[in-house]
Amino acid sequence: MIYPIVKFGNPVLEKTSEPVTVFDDELKKLIEDMFESMYAAHGVGLAAPQIGIGKRIAVIDVTFKEDPKAKLVLVNPEIIRTEGKHTQSEGCLSIPDFRENVTRPNKVTVRAQDANGKFFEKTGEELLARAFLHETDHLNGKLYISHVSALKRDLMKRKIRKLIKAGEW
Ligand code: NI
Numbered sequence: 001m002i003y004p005i006v007k008f009g010n011p012v013l014e015k016t017s018e019p020v021t022v023f024d025d026e027l028k029k030l031i032e033d034m035f036e037s038m039y040a041a042h043g044v045g046l047a048a049p050q051i052g053i054g055k056r057i058a059v060i061d062v063t064f065k066e067d068p069k070a071k072l073v074l075v076n077p078e079i080i081r082t083e084g085k086h087t088q089s090e091g092c093l094s095i096p097d098f099r100e101n102v103t104r105p106n107k108v109t110v111r112a113q114d115a116n117g118k119f120f121e122k123t124g125e126e127l128l129a130r131a132f133l134h135e136t137d138h139l140n141g142k143l144y145i146s147h148v149s150a151l152k153r154d155l156m157k158r159k160i161r162k163l164i165k166a167g168e169w
Pocket of ligand 1: 091092093094134138
């Protein structure tokens with residue numbers, strides 16, 4: 001099932017999501033639906049609040065279907081190590097048609113559970129590192145625009161408010 005993507009302005013995006021405690025078929029179905037929704041929206045990462053579900057689940061595929069092994073499920077993820085710095089243009093499915101340069105650590109290790117509840121650690125660099133941070137931020141009610149300057153952020157918010165007013169958001 002493809003869920004519509006929740007956009008900036010919806011309070012679910014700015015709330016801390018709840019930990020997952022039950023690893024059942026329902027969770028597996030939700031994860032499947034999250035991948036489907038992410039691909040349908042042409043994204044490489046999606047967090048559950050972005051489909052209106054306040055649970056600590058994120059899916060990532062930085063290869064966008066090219067490498068099936070690159071599909072990653074992060075349940076209850078925690079960033080445990082970061083290293084270096086990397087600046088790159090970043091976007092978010094919940095803030096369509098906007099991008100800004102964001103500086104984040106270049107090498108990131110995440111600790112998370114998989115769809116069966118099994119704990120694992122994974123280290124990523126550049127785009128994957130960025131995805132770990134961006135999606136974990138989502139689960140803490142934080143959007144990438146919180147990492148840009150207040151000036152740029154206010155400008156974006158003003159543009160978005162105009163779009164909302166015009167019924168184009
Ligand atoms: Ni996002």
